[in-house]
Amino acid sequence: xxxxxxxxxxxxxxxxxxxxxxxxxxxxxxxxxxxxxxxxxxxxxxxxxxxxxxxxxxxxxxxxxxxxxxxxxxx
Amino acid sequence: xxxxxxxxxxxxxxxxxxxxxxxxxxxxxxxxxxxxxxxxxxxxxxxxxxxxxxxxxxxxxxxxxxxxxxxxxxxxxxxxxxxxxxxxxxxxxxxxxxxxxxxxxxxxxxxxxxxxxxxxxxxxxxxxxxxxxxxxxxxxxxxxxxxxxxxxxxxxxxxxxxxxxxxxxxxxxxxxxxxxxxxxxxxxxxxxxxxxxxxxxxxxxxxxxxxxxxxxxxxxxxxxxxxxxxxxxxxxxxxxxxxxxxxxxxxxxxxxxxxxxxxxxxxxxxxxxxxxxxxxxxxxxxxxxxxxxxxxxxxxxxxxxxxxxxxxxxxxxxxxxxxxxxxxxxxxxxxxxxxxxxxxxxxxxxxxxxxxxxxxxxxxxxxxxxxxxxxxxxxxxxxxxxxxxxxxxxxxxxxxxxxxxxxxxxxxxxxxxxxxxxxxxxxxxxxxxxxxxxxxxxxxxxxxxxxxxxxxxxxxxxxxxxxxxxxxxxxxxxxxxxxxxxxxxxxxxxxxxxxxxxxxxxxxxxxxxxxxxxxxxxxxxxxxxxxxxxxxxxxxxxxxxxxxxxxxxxxxxxxxxxxxxxxxxxxxxxxxxxxxxxxxxxxxxxxxxxxxxxxxxxxxxxxxxxxx
Numbered sequence: 001x002x003x004x005x006x007x008x009x010x011x012x013x014x015x016x017x018x019x020x021x022x023x024x025x026x027x028x029x030x031x032x033x034x035x036x037x038x039x040x041x042x043x044x045x046x047x048x049x050x051x052x053x054x055x056x057x058x059x060x061x062x063x064x065x066x067x068x069x070x071x072x073x074x075x
Numbered sequence: 076x077x078x079x080x081x082x083x084x085x086x087x088x089x090x091x092x093x094x095x096x097x098x099x100x101x102x103x104x105x106x107x108x109x110x111x112x113x114x115x116x117x118x119x120x121x122x123x124x125x126x127x128x129x130x131x132x133x134x135x136x137x138x139x140x141x142x143x144x145x146x147x148x149x150x151x152x153x154x155x156x157x158x159x160x161x162x163x164x165x166x167x168x169x170x171x172x173x174x175x176x177x178x179x180x181x182x183x184x185x186x187x188x189x190x191x192x193x194x195x196x197x198x199x200x201x202x203x204x205x206x207x208x209x210x211x212x213x214x215x216x217x218x219x220x221x222x223x224x225x226x227x228x229x230x231x232x233x234x235x236x237x238x239x240x241x242x243x244x245x246x247x248x249x250x251x252x253x254x255x256x257x258x259x260x261x262x263x264x265x266x267x268x269x270x271x272x273x274x275x276x277x278x279x280x281x282x283x284x285x286x287x288x289x290x291x292x293x294x295x296x297x298x299x300x301x302x303x304x305x306x307x308x309x310x311x312x313x314x315x316x317x318x319x320x321x322x323x324x325x326x327x328x329x330x331x332x333x334x335x336x337x338x339x340x341x342x343x344x345x346x347x348x349x350x351x352x353x354x355x356x357x358x359x360x361x362x363x364x365x366x367x368x369x370x371x372x373x374x375x376x377x378x379x380x381x382x383x384x385x386x387x388x389x390x391x392x393x394x395x396x397x398x399x400x401x402x403x404x405x406x407x408x409x410x411x412x413x414x415x416x417x418x419x420x421x422x423x424x425x426x427x428x429x430x431x432x433x434x435x436x437x438x439x440x441x442x443x444x445x446x447x448x449x450x451x452x453x454x455x456x457x458x459x460x461x462x463x464x465x466x467x468x469x470x471x472x473x474x475x476x477x478x479x480x481x482x483x484x485x486x487x488x489x490x491x492x493x494x495x496x497x498x499x500x501x502x503x504x505x506x507x508x509x510x511x512x513x514x515x516x517x518x519x520x521x522x523x524x525x526x527x528x529x530x531x532x533x534x535x536x537x538x539x540x541x542x543x544x545x546x547x548x549x550x551x552x553x554x555x556x557x558x559x560x561x562x563x564x565x566x567x568x569x570x571x572x573x574x575x576x577x578x579x580x581x582x583x584x585x586x587x588x589x590x591x592x593x594x595x596x597x598x599x600x601x602x603x604x605x606x607x608x609x610x611x612x613x614x615x616x617x618x619x620x621x622x623x624x625x626x627x628x629x630x631x632x633x634x635x636x637x638x639x640x641x642x643x644x645x646x647x648x649x650x651x652x653x654x655x656x657x658x659x660x661x662x663x664x665x666x667x668x669x670x671x672x673x674x675x676x677x678x679x680x681x682x683x684x685x686x687x
Contacts, residue, residue: 009318010310012348046526051633053525067325073563074519075316
């Protein structure tokens with residue numbers, strides 16, 4: 001299924017893209033996608049699915065927009 | 076006394092006199108420094124009801140026990156006074172060499188009183204204080220003024236200065252320092268201007284008293300290197316603070332069109348990635364190894380330093396998404412000495428008021444040339460509209476009427492920072508109960524709300540988190556006086572700060588000791604407000620009405636159809652008061668004041684307003 005992945009902040013430079021459409025297996029979870037993209041598992045992060053915080057085990061659906069961000073603290 | 080110089084420098088501009096005043100170790104332990112010193116001094120020395128732009132107000136520069144000492148990230152000073160924008164206690168911090176130079180000159184606090192007869196530059200070098208003419212730069216911007224000072228004294232001195240906005244008493248004029256630093260968005264630049272004080276220049280040559288200077292030197296430099304190593308690993312300063320813009324856009328927290336919208340498809344044009352790509356140089360404060368000041372070329376080819384707050388509020392908030400025009404508005408704010416945050420909110424408020432037929436004019440969102448012209452008229456108080464908007468969005472809204480107060484984006488008269496809380500209850504609370512008016516520096520809870528709580532919750536866990544962060548951000552960092560960024564953005568342990576404190580003072584404190592002082596300082600500031608506004612109630616801690624407006628909801632996106640709810644917000648506010656030990660008006664109870672060692676201050680405040 002096709003989803004859109006948006007990286008935020010330094011993840012853009014660290015992982016080499018800002019936003020792209022990805023074709024992922026239908027049973028992909030949030031954490032599965034994080035691993036697929038290559039985010040360092042030890043790095044604190046917040047993942048949103050269509051603008052709402054998503055739990056690690058949450059399943060994805062076709063057309064989802066997933067944003068993966070380091071933890072910001074508001075300057 | 077180690078850790079503090081033990082002296083204030085009190086300067087009177089009216090009489091051109093000055094004196095050194097010792098303070099006790101008991102005073103130092105009770106208030107630590109920075110905001111703690113400033114709040115106590117202003118409470119003790121200002122009569123309630125004085126004009127913040129009159130000679131009776133005082134301009135304070137306050138430092139803390141680790142300010143200016145090489146360690147992460149100690150090149151900061153607190154500037155404070157009665158706020159021209161709120162009429163309550165006002166302060167702010169900025170990166171400046173004054174942090175080191177004033178302490179080396181022998182002072183932890185500078186108190187400036189009275190009003191000069193002509194534009195003046197104060198020059199302080201150890202025991203010497205000079206009142207020098209500043210007519211040559213009166214009417215000039217902060218960049219030219221800074222250059223004029225550097226040409227006289229070299230770049231090693233500490234400098235605080237104001238631009239035309241401070242001179243013209245714009246109520247949200249800031250104090251400026253170095254290439255791009257600004258602080259005191261509660262109008263401290265206007266307080267300087269009201270005193271005809273164009274600049275403060277400081278040079279110090281003496282060692283800062285420390286319990287273990289060799290130990291502090293080793294730890295401080297080691298830790299500066301370590302913070303730099305961590306930052307390189309995390310990559311935080313690649314996009315710096317503006318990295319959060321794209322995230323705010325994703326989660327519907329971005330201010331767009333005077334906060335009426337929470338996200339926009341063009342926001343990517345001014346996000347952290349684009350800012351990094353446009354970077355021409357990077358600047359930082361003294362004693363910083365994770366520098367956050369990214370400069371770009373603005374539309375006029377000038378070098379403009381941007382961060383998230385000014386991009387958010389001078390960009391999407393005005394429906395401008397290209398970085399060069401945002402940079403131009405930012406440069407103009409910096410040069411005039413206008414706060415970029417309040418400036419952005421005032422500009423967006425006016426465009427919104429025009430749009431709703433509440434104000435005359437034809438300015439439209441997205442019109443960057445129009446906003447530039449309006450900004451100039453504000454900073455120079457030209458024309459009826461410029462002069463009115465120089466008073467801030469709340470005062471302007473009261474004049475315009477037609478319900479425009481509801482969308483003046485401010486709390487207590489201070490405009491909100493670049494986080495749209497249309498449906499973020501905890502962050503709305505953080506703005507509501509900030510002790511200086513709406514400011515994100517006290518507490519920022521949005522990630523917590525989304526990740527560790529539930530966005531829809533108005534529960535006590537959010538009030539508890541707001542207090543936890545107030546103790547750290549508005550308490551610890553504003554009192555020892557250091558930048559919070561190593562901790563908040565790169566995970567630098569808070570336990571390092573008691574360590575530094577012990578090396579400089581010899582005092583073996585825990586973080587809990589610092590939280591006690593933080594609570595004392597917040598209560599002290601509440602008493603200051605009580606004296607100024609004895610009839611005020613809990614409504615003063617409410618965020619802007621437009622966030623509660625069911626006709627203002629998003630029609631699509633993650634918070635479609637949602638808005639804050641008054642009855643639920645009021646419950647959340649009560650959680651905060653209960654946890655703080657405040658009464659239903661938001662005033663510390665007598666029992667709380669007693670517990671915090673403020674019984675005497677409580678009795679003094681009771682002459683003006685009641686306690687429970």
